[in-house]
Amino acid sequence: MRILVLLEQRLGRLKASALEALTIAAQLSNKQEANVAGLIIGEGISGLAAECKDYGASKIFCCDAREFAHYQVLNYSAALSAAIREFSPDCVLGMASPLGRDLFARVAARLDAGLLSDLIAVDHEPQQGFLGGKKPLYAGKVIATLRFQGDGLKMATLRPNVFPPQQSPGAATLVPFNCAVPASGLKVREVKKGQSTTLDLTEASRIISGGRALGSKENFSILFDCAKVLHATVGASRAAVDSGYASHDMQVGQTGKTVNPSLYIACGISGSIQHMAGMRTAKTIVAVNTDVEAPIVAIADYTIVGDLFKVVPLLEKRLAEY
Amino acid sequence: MKIVVLVKQTADTEATIVLGEGGKAIVQSNLKFIINPYDEYAIEEALLVKQAHPEAEIVAISFAKPSAKETLLKALAMGVDRGLVIDDSGLENLDSLGTAKILTAAIKAENADLVFCGKAGIDDDNMHVGVMAAELLSWPHVNVLIKLQVQGKTAIAEREVENGEIEVYEISLPAVFGAHKALNNPRYASLPGIMKAKKKPLEVKTPGDFGLKSEQLLSNSRVFIAHYELPPKKAPGKIFKDEPLEVMVDKVVTLLRSEAKVI
Missing domain, CATH: 1.20.5 (Single alpha-helices involved in coiled-coils or other helix-helix interfaces)
Structure with a gap:
């Protein structure tokens, strides 16, 4: 089975999740490296190929041109479609990032391909190849097993932080790849920079989140201080966002982001269904709450019953000792 | 100007999900249905565009069971002019690309200038149908939209990505926009709005009315759900x-x- 993997970069940095997708591709191809190729799209990104050459791909297509400096779905769709024509894979893998989810839906419609998004498990058999996978539905209340059918192209995006990257023997060669972009009615005017220098919530392996109990935007600083020591990203509940204590892009939950960290510390968050929809798959959950009856306690691995304004600074102090 | 809003009926967020025998299906009979929450932002944005273009007509389209008329009534009560349910009977297992093909046929039949939808359905959280419809229409799209200014035949659209970054696009119309939460504050239906809604046109059609054959759609469907299970x-x-x-x-x-x- 031949697999093409979109290796996502942002702002000239390869995303850690690119290696997760390559690792799954190597497993799906039964470690036959000739059957796995990577594709990097961007400007001035050819150097990034070196970072992923030891993960089981035989070649890495580098689509390196000015038109690809910023993500623009129609240009990136042209590049991904061209690489698919060039390599003629049976399946195309990417990550369920904002870019991956947008791009894969567009290209799947263009190529009449089957598309599975945000998989948390991948199923394959040596004979039949890539069968499909699992994904949470209804805010994580159900896990569905999805299957491809027919012999069309199979496309899938994988949830970041689920599949640990693993090196495979063999070194990929870099293949410069050119692709014309179509004239289109979509132009990138600018990309407004975010405030944050930490990893995005969707990719963070540690998150500390605050709820309405924080009481004000200023009070969120205790979470930011603790996050600095923990190398964590700060999140918020919908209640905190709606109260104006945190910006919308910090929201974890159903109308915010779905996160999958190894550690999630929920401070003053009671745990509404909407919030838990976004974080219940975190590997380890810590709740800091004055109310032992709060729903979050039922899914937390560790709960500290106490005032978050006292607990969080103690946590920061104790974590700093490591 | 004709504006189409794609509306999905989803199970209420608080719903308890019960699985049918052997995990083959989700029991529907006990579910309360609502307008997919992101679609409410899409409806509100269409209403805001109409405020600036009073001659515009807004049509809400749903691919669902005829009973989804109940759900679309809420959209009509908010101010949408007309509702259309495309009956999905026999096509419950169609994949998202198949759904996008049906909705695209309806959008073409409406001769729409603008299409709004929610950025994702809260049930399957796929983010597929709006983007796929844009591709099938050969229109540009911006999904995860947090700000929109329509200026004649073009618009300035902002898309939220990650780390608080925002991509700002100049996009020519017609186009598809997928609404995110920060886009606006959906209005509540007023009592007069609810009364008026009952008199607004609300039709049910079938894919066949748009020249599409169910058997063909099903045979081209590329993915399906084989099994459901409750999380451990x-x-x-x-x-x-x-x-x-x-x-x-x-x-x-x-x-x-x-x-x-x-x-």
Whole structure:
């Protein structure tokens, strides 16, 4: 089975999740490296190929041109479609990032391909190849097993932080790849920079989140201080966002982001269904709450019953000792 | 100007999900249905565009059971002019690309200038149909839209990505826009709005009315759900209370290192 993997970069940095997708591709191809190729799209990104050459791909297509400096779905769709024509894979893998989810839906419609998004498990058999996978539905209340059918192209995006990257023997060669972009009615005017220098919530392996109990935007600083020591990203509940204590892009939950960290510390968050929809798959959950009856306690691995304004600074102090 | 809003009927967020025998299906009979929450932002944005273009007509289209008329009534009560349900009977297992093909046929039949939808359905959370419809229409799209200014035949559209970054696009119309939460504040239906809604046109059609054959759609469907299961129940966690805070914090941090191995 031949697999093409979109290796996502942002702002000239390869995303850690690119290696997760390559690792799954190597497993799906039964470690036959000739059957796995990577594709990097961007400007001035050819150097990034070196970072992923030891993960089981035989070649890495580098689509390196000015038109690809910023993500623009129609240009990136042209590049991904061209690489698919060039390599003629049976399946195309990417990550369920904002870019991956947008791009894969567009290209799947263009190529009449089957598309599975945000998989948390991948199923394959040596004979039949890539069968499909699992994904949470209804805010994580159900896990569905999805299957491809027919012999069309199979496309899938994988949830970041689920599949640990693993090196495979063999070194990929870099293949410069050119692709014309179509004239289109979509132009990138600018990309407004975010405030944050930490990893995005969707990719963070540690998150500390605050709820309405924080009481004000200023009070969120205790979470930011603790996050600095923990190398964590700060999140918020919908209640905190709606109260104006945190910006919308910090929201974890159903109308915010779905996160999958190894550690999630929920401070003053009671745990509404909407919030838990976004974080219940975190590997380890810590709740800091004055109310032992709060729903979050039922899914937390560790709960500290106490005032978050006292607990969080103690946590920061104790974590700093490591 | 004709504006189409794609509306999905989803199970209420608070709904308890019950699986049918053998995990082959989700029991529908006990579910309460609502307008997919993101679609409410799409409806509101269409209404805001109409405020600036009073001659515009807004049509809400749903691919669902005829009973979804009940759900579309809420859209009509908010101010949408007309509703259309495309009956999905026999096509419940169609994949998202098949759904996009049907909705695209309806959008073409309406001769729409603008299409709004929610950025994703809260049930399957796929983010597929709006983007796929844009591709099938050969229109540009911006999904995860947080700000829109329509200026004649073009628009300035902002898309939220990650780390608080925002991509700002100049996009020519017609186009598809997928609404995110920060886009606007959906209005509540007023009492007169609810009364008026009952008199607004609300039709049910079939894919066949748009020249599409169910058998062909099904045979081109590329993915399906084979099985449902409930997530494994987590073992109860450890609760620390009634001890000095320093002691509890120390215990948890020690466990995070020795037991959970996450720090």
